[in-house]
Every structure is written in C-alpha cells, then in structure tokens.
Amino acid sequence: MTNNKVSMAVIRRLPKYHRYLKEMLENGINRISSKELSDVIGFTASQIRQDLNNFGGFGQQGYGYNVEDLYNEIGQILGLVKTYNTIIIGAGNLGQALANYNFASHGFKLEGMFDINPKVTGLRIRDVEIKDMDLLEEEIKNKNIDIAIICTSRDAAQSVADDLAKYGIKAIWNFTPVDLKINNHEVIVENVHLIDSLLTLSYFLKEK
Amino acid sequence: MTNNKVSMAVIRRLPKYHRYLKEMLENGINRISSKELSDVIGFTASQIRQDLNNFGGFGQQGYGYNVEDLYNEIGQILGLVKTYNTIIIGAGNLGQALANYNFASHGFKLEGMFDINPKVTGLRIRDVEIKDMDLLEEEIKNKNIDIAIICTSRDAAQSVADDLAKYGIKAIWNFTPVDLKINNHEVIVENVHLIDSLLTLSYFLKEK
DNA sequence: TAGATTGTTAATCGATTAACAATC
DNA sequence: TAGATTGTTAATCGATTAACAATC
Numbered sequence: 001m002t003n004n005k006v007s008m009a010v011i012r013r014l015p016k017y018h019r020y021l022k023e024m025l026e027n028g029i030n031r032i033s034s035k036e037l038s039d040v041i042g043f044t045a046s047q048i049r050q051d052l053n054n055f056g057g058f059g060q061q062g063y064g065y066n067v068e069d070l071y072n073e074i075g076q077i078l079g080l081v082k083t084y085n086t087i088i089i090g091a092g093n094l095g096q097a098l099a100n101y102n103f104a105s106h107g108f109k110l111e112g113m114f115d116i117n118p119k120v121t122g123l124r125i126r127d128v129e130i131k132d133m134d135l136l137e138e139e140i141k142n143k144n145i146d147i148a149i150i151c152t153s154r155d156a157a158q159s160v161a162d163d164l165a166k167y168g169i170k171a172i173w174n175f176t177p178v179d180l181k182i183n184n185h186e187v188i189v190e191n192v193h194l195i196d197s198l199l200t201l202s203y204f205l206k207e208k
Numbered sequence: 209m210t211n212n213k214v215s216m217a218v219i220r221r222l223p224k225y226h227r228y229l230k231e232m233l234e235n236g237i238n239r240i241s242s243k244e245l246s247d248v249i250g251f252t253a254s255q256i257r258q259d260l261n262n263f264g265g266f267g268q269q270g271y272g273y274n275v276e277d278l279y280n281e282i283g284q285i286l287g288l289v290k291t292y293n294t295i296i297i298g299a300g301n302l303g304q305a306l307a308n309y310n311f312a313s314h315g316f317k318l319e320g321m322f323d324i325n326p327k328v329t330g331l332r333i334r335d336v337e338i339k340d341m342d343l344l345e346e347e348i349k350n351k352n353i354d355i356a357i358i359c360t361s362r363d364a365a366q367s368v369a370d371d372l373a374k375y376g377i378k379a380i381w382n383f384t385p386v387d388l389k390i391n392n393h394e395v396i397v398e399n400v401h402l403i404d405s406l407l408t409l410s411y412f413l414k415e416k
Numbered sequence: 417t418a419g420a421t422t423g424t425t426a427a428t429c430g431a432t433t434a435a436c437a438a439t440c
Numbered sequence: 441t442a443g444a445t446t447g448t449t450a451a452t453c454g455a456t457t458a459a460c461a462a463t464c
Contacts, residue, residue: 079414206287
C-alpha cells in the first residue's frame with residue numbers, strides 16, 4: 001500500500017482529510033470528487049489527487065471517490081486499525097486534561113498515569129490511577145505501552161524521555177517546550193509546542 | 209524592519225530560535241556563529257543566515273551574532289514587546305489547564321474565562337473568575353481583549369468564533385478539532401489540532 | 417593584516433499546480 | 441457513446457543549500 005517515501009507535508013495533511021471525510025460520512029455524503037473536496041477542505045483538487053496517489057488509486061475516473069472507502073483507507077494509512085496503549089507522564093493540569101480527552105474513541109487507550117508528586121499519586125482520573133514514577137518501567141513492559149505522553153515540567157522532560165527510551169517505548173507525544181534528544185532513532189517523537197504556536201500567533205498580531 | 213513577505217516556513221522557525229537563544233543567554237553564552245547555532249538547533253547554517261536576513265542584518269562578519277541582541281530582535285519580531293490581553297472560552301479541563309500555564313511570563317495576560325456551564329461559572333482559577341458567556345461582548349470591549357483561546361466543545365466552536373469576530377477580537381487560538389471559518393480576514397486564527405498531531409504520530413508508529 | 421563569518425546571489429532540490437491521456 | 445473525473449506526467453513555483461565576495 002505505502003510507497004517508499006512520502007513527504008512530511010503530505011503526511012500532515014492526512015488527518016485533515018480524515019476529519020473532513022468523517023464529517024461527510026456523518027452527513028450522508030457517499031461520493032465526492034477531488035474538486036468538491038477541494039472546495040470544502042481548501043487544498044487544490046490537483047494536490048488532493050497527488051496526495052492520495054501516494055498511497056494508491058482510491059478513486060474512479062468519471063466518478064470520483066467513495067467517501068466511506070476513502071475514509072477507511074486513510075484511517076488504515078494513519079494506523080487507526082489497532083488500539084494503542086498510552087500512558088501520561090506528569091499528572092498536573094495539562095496531564096489531567098489530556099486524560100479526560102476522548103482519544104480512546106480514536107483507538108488510543110489510556111493505561112496509566114505517572115507523577116513524582118505524592119499529592120497526586122493515588123488519585124484516579126477516569127478510572128486510571130496516578131502512580132509513582134518508580135513503577136514506570138514495570139508498567140511499560142507489562143502493559144505493552146506504545147505511546148508515552150509527556151506533560152512534565154520543562155526540566156524533567158529530557159530525563160523522562162531518556163528513561164522511556166531505555167524502557168522500550170515506541171513513541172513519545174511531547175507537550176513540554178523542549179526538543180527531546182533521543183539517540184534511538186526508532187523512537188518516534190511528535191511535539192506539541194504550545195509556546196511556539198502562541199508566538200506564531202503573536203507574530204501575525206504584531207504585523208497588523 | 210520587516211520586509212514585505214516572509215514565508216510561513218520562516219515564521220514558524222522563529223519561536224525555536226527564540227527558545228534556543230534564551231537558553232544560551234541563561235547559560236552565559238554571549239556570542240554565536242550560524243555554524244554553532246546550526247549544531248544545536250538542527251537547521252543548516254545557511255538556512256539560519258537566510259532566515260535572519262529576512263528581517264535585517266543582525267550579525268557581524270568575522271564575529272557572528274551577539275546572543276542577547278539577537279534574542280531581543282527576534283522577540284521584537286515576534287511581537288513580545290507589549291502585553292496581550294487574553295481570555296479563555298470554555299473552562300473545562302483543557303481551558304483550566306491552559307489558565308494555569310505561565311503564558312503571562314511571555315506577555316500574555318489572562319483577563320477572563322467564560323463558560324455556559326453553571327457548574328463552573330463563579331469558580332476562580334488563578335484569581336480569574338469564570339463568567340457566563342452573556343458577559344463576553346462587554347468584557348472583550350471593556351478590557352480590550354486581543355486574543356481569545358477557544359477550548360469549547362467541537363460543536364460550540366464555530367458559533368463562539370462567529371461571536372468573537374463580531375465583538376472585534378483580533379486573534380483566536382483554537383484548540384478545538386474544527387477549522388474555523390471566519391469571513392473577516394483581519395482576524396488571525398492559529399490552530400492547535402491535537403488530534404491531527406496524534407494521528408501523525410500514529411502514522412509513523414504504523415510505518416515501523 | 418589574516419582569519420573568520422556574515423550577507424547575498426546562484427544552484428539545487430522538492431513540493432505544488434497545470435495539463436491531459438486514460439478510463440470508468 | 442459522451443461526459444466526467446481520475447491518475448500521472450510535465451511545468452512551475454518556492455524553499456533550501458551551496459558558494460563566495462564583502463567586511464569586520
């Protein structure tokens with residue numbers, strides 16, 4: 001299905017296709033042309049066809065694309081066919097907020113939360129107990145954790161990431177304002193740098 | 209200072225320069241060449257010089273860049289010279305978590321929080337009271353609010369954005385999984401699509 | 417002055433857009 | 441069959457990298 005090398009620009013557009021196709025599916029739209037999709041999603045029709053053809057010919061000449069099929073194909077490409085086990089490291093405000101998010105509906109199951117602060121360890125968020133960091137290694141291995149969500153302080157982030165890599169985590173979703181350095185290039189790191197996003201907004205605000 | 213048209217790619221790198229320069233400043237580093245900066249930040253030296261020269265010649269041949277000066281220049285470019293007044297719409301878990309963030313240290317002052325849920329209105333987060341949405345218009349105008357942070361449910365997002373635009377908000381920092389449609393192109397919209405980020409991570413996880 | 421490193425132009429690379437033959 | 445729209449190749453555009461003269 002997947003070719004050798006798909007560009008980052010294409011990959012980052014996939015979730016948006018997925019979102020819009022889901023919406024169309026819910027609205028009972030069965031069929032869509034690249035031109036129609038272009039009108040709602042804002043990419044050019046040409047770009048849409050190019051993007052999709054990185055992964056296969058999902059359309060049909062003279063007809064367009066079947067919405068449900070395309071939605072499922074993109075879900076497959078994004079790996080939304082299995083459930084991933086996740087943990088949250090750092091159960092402060094943001095960690096707790098993410099624990100309450102409905103990522104489960106997309107196939108991401110929260111299997112644990114960890115913190116060093118005894119004020120929060122023992123608490124339960126949505127049936128998940130916040131445990132001490134000492135139990136991290138054991139739980140990652142026993143519960144077969146795929147993804148760790150780092151919501152610690154800035155200062156703790158790199159050392160936590162080092163531990164996670166050592167314990168065999170497959171991916172890190174990083175919410176700290178730090179670019180994590182991980183030697184093992186098998187570990188996937190995806191950053192949500194909130195401050196960078198806010199400063200980008202600030203740039204455009206100043207430009208006005 | 210700023211030329212006519214700087215590309216989005218450049219603008220999105222600016223916060224990263226800002227972060228690294230701040231770190232260097234704190235570590236007592238006075239001077240840096242594009243080559244040295246390249247080694248820590250991961251962009252090529254050539255790209256760094258190109259990026260910076262979009263805004264002016266901040267360096268000196270044979271010497272490099274003065275860290276403090278460059279940090280201040282980039283802060284200026286990013287608009288971090290004045291304080292922006294912000295409000296949070298939607299005081300659920302995420303809204304409350306963001307209220308507890310220290311954006312104030314970067315010059316973003318939280319001036320209000322709003323929700324429709326009577327269970328949370330009246331509560332105070334960090335000295336900021338959660339008010340009913342009915343007071344939104346008045347507060348935006350009276351308190352001269354620049355930025356609204358939308359943390360509502362998916363379903364409320366567009367209608368809230370419409371109101372904000374009507375009340376004269378300058379910028380929206382959107383945390384809902386919706387691409388807001390705003391007719392007034394003067395309103396700046398910056399999205400933090402958490403789900404898109406997670407699905408991108410998922411893509412690479414599946415690829416392994 | 418000699419050495420270092422910028423600012424800037426030119427070359428390359430990659431991504432987007434346009435065009436159109438293939439085909440449903 | 442005729443019309444519509446894809447899949448794909450070619451053209452264009454923009455961003456990154458390389459090179460080097462300017463200069464501190």
